[in-house]
Amino acid sequence: MWQAESIFLGASRKPDDSYQGPEELLLKYGNRHGLVTGATGTGKTVTLQILAEGFSDAGVPVFCADIKGDVAGLAKAGEPKDFLAKRAEAIQLADYQFKEFPVVFWDLFGEQGHPIRATVSEMGPLLLSRLLNLTEAQEGVVNIAFKLADEEGMLLLDMKDMQSMLASMAERASELSGRYGNITKASVGAIQRALLVLEGQGGDHFFGEPALRISDLMRTSRDGRGAINVLAADRLMMNPRLYATFLLWLMSELFEELPEIGDPDKPKLVFFFDEAHLLFADAPKVLVERVEQVVRLIRSKGVGVYFVTQNPLDVPETVLAQLGNRVQHALRAYTPREQKAVKTAAETFRPNPDFDCADAITQLGTGEALVSTLAEKGVPSMVQRTLIRPPSSRLGPLTPDERRQVIAQSPVAGQYDTTVDRESAYEMLAKQADAKARAEEDQRAREAAQKEEAARGRWTLPDMNGDGRERAPAKPRASNRQTVAEAAMKSVVRSVGSSVGRALVRGILGSLKKGF
Ligand SMILES: Nc1ncnc2c1ncn2[C@@H]1O[C@H](COP(=O)(O)OP(=O)(O)OP(=O)(O)O)[C@@H](O)[C@H]1O
Ligand SMILES: [Mg+2]
Numbered sequence: 001m002w003q004a005e006s007i008f009l010g011a012s013r014k015p016d017d018s019y020q021g022p023e024e025l026l027l028k029y030g031n032r033h034g035l036v037t038g039a040t041g042t043g044k045t046v047t048l049q050i051l052a053e054g055f056s057d058a059g060v061p062v063f064c065a066d067i068k069g070d071v072a073g074l075a076k077a078g079e080p081k082d083f084l085a086k087r088a089e090a091i092q093l094a095d096y097q098f099k100e101f102p103v104v105f106w107d108l109f110g111e112q113g114h115p116i117r118a119t120v121s122e123m124g125p126l127l128l129s130r131l132l133n134l135t136e137a138q139e140g141v142v143n144i145a146f147k148l149a150d151e152e153g154m155l156l157l158d159m160k161d162m163q164s165m166l167a168s169m170a171e172r173a174s175e176l177s178g179r180y181g182n183i184t185k186a187s188v189g190a191i192q193r194a195l196l197v198l199e200g201q202g203g204d205h206f207f208g209e210p211a212l213r214i215s216d217l218m219r220t221s222r223d224g225r226g227a228i229n230v231l232a233a234d235r236l237m238m239n240p241r242l243y244a245t246f247l248l249w250l251m252s253e254l255f256e257e258l259p260e261i262g263d264p265d266k267p268k269l270v271f272f273f274d275e276a277h278l279l280f281a282d283a284p285k286v287l288v289e290r291v292e293q294v295v296r297l298i299r300s301k302g303v304g305v306y307f308v309t310q311n312p313l314d315v316p317e318t319v320l321a322q323l324g325n326r327v328q329h330a331l332r333a334y335t336p337r338e339q340k341a342v343k344t345a346a347e348t349f350r351p352n353p354d355f356d357c358a359d360a361i362t363q364l365g366t367g368e369a370l371v372s373t374l375a376e377k378g379v380p381s382m383v384q385r386t387l388i389r390p391p392s393s394r395l396g397p398l399t400p401d402e403r404r405q406v407i408a409q410s411p412v413a414g415q416y417d418t419t420v421d422r423e424s425a426y427e428m429l430a431k432q433a434d435a436k437a438r439a440e441e442d443q444r445a446r447e448a449a450q451k452e453e454a455a456r457g458r459w460t461l462p463d464m465n466g467d468g469r470e471r472a473p474a475k476p477r478a479s480n481r482q483t484v485a486e487a488a489m490k491s492v493v494r495s496v497g498s499s500v501g502r503a504l505v506r507g508i509l510g511s512l513k514k515g516f
Contacts (some may be wrong), residue, residue, distance in 0.1 A: 007054030010092035012384035023386045027266035034306040038329025043367040059097035064272035065233040073394035075103035090158040102221040112232035120156040124510030131245040132194040141187045144180045155424035158208040164429045202238045209420045242277040252509035258301040268302030276307035277314035292318045294480045312345045324374040328365035335393035349383035
């Protein structure tokens, strides 16, 4: 089968605006990451759309978030329009076809796509603390909660598990502080409140099981095209922290789960990080460093990460330096900050003697961009003024009916739709508390019986051959119940195999390392 080696992005133009030549993204450098920037309405989403189409056609699965609902158009064929035909002609796109792409819809809230879930344990203490916007001291307590859960064989799957783990820690604070360091009631309380807030914002939909299997994002359709996974993010964007943490988690899961493959002919998966500024906005330094590290290392696992944002200044320099394929749409340059952004953006390109980069950035039309990709030997190509190709799929959203249809026909239909609530920390702690309460009750009963007996003991009965046995205090039943709880715990430990019951191994961003 003939395999394309590149994705057609559009055509560059000469200084007199006439056709110059095709601009392409080489698939073998698709994992060298990318950046799509530009002011609102300049064509970023369409660029994302044609990149996703190109990767899918090349058999590369894609993951992207859909913030305004227009990315969903990938699931339907576009309709012929004059302006599209005109552009196709201008860039000499001979066989411009309209077609739909194999889209799988996902939604953290389970409304506009298959629910996407992760367990608290998979998310790990670092990202959870970031998600909850915790202080350092509170983060310390979260770390202890994870450690304790690991040691005691408690599964942290959903938010109730985390809540009850914290409640139990607060109760045992003095005992635990000796072992792990200070656990104040104030810190625990603050974390519990933050969890409640997150729950109110829909976080309870996200944490739980069945958790997402990464392989489900990496499907190809029967005709060899890569699945385009579209995450509904309109509602999610109301909680930008959840949005950013989720994408970060997903990226780190990909990193932890996928094997090292060196430099592939084409990426294994391409991950678009839209509204990327949210990832870095007021992120602590360690987090930015870890992200930088993941972005650098994920390349050799065949994953390309493409950041989409308005302003190149939104992305830290260390990350920016790693983004090899660039599409810069128009920027405005009215305020000093805007002028600085234009200057920075211009300076990141390999200059073209035909035009001044900074001037060009402010003059680009809609769907037009400065493009530089990695060429042979991984050297950035000279920047070109490029008219981006029109998409083959629909420009704009799907109707609710169309979306329902796509969801019903999805390869993961039914797989994630119902929540499973298996026994985890919440249930186990509840059982333990129950057992403890019963043990205490039994103890009280025993003491009462003993007292009674002692009172009765003031009188002596004649020993009538073993009759005294009847007065022996009732055997405490607590131990029996405790055994039930213990057995349950053991069975859970068994059912999750090696992942609980000994310390878990966590990766760069604190998500679980798999395959141990
Ligand atoms: N490559 C293209 N070919 C044809 N039309 C395009 C192209 N790029 C952009 N357009 C036109 O411009 C419109 C706006 O583009 P787009 O939605 O991609 O902007 P945006 O940068 O994503 O804006 P926002 O920041 O508001 O999301 C499109 O709806 C489409 O009509
Ligand atoms: Mg857009």
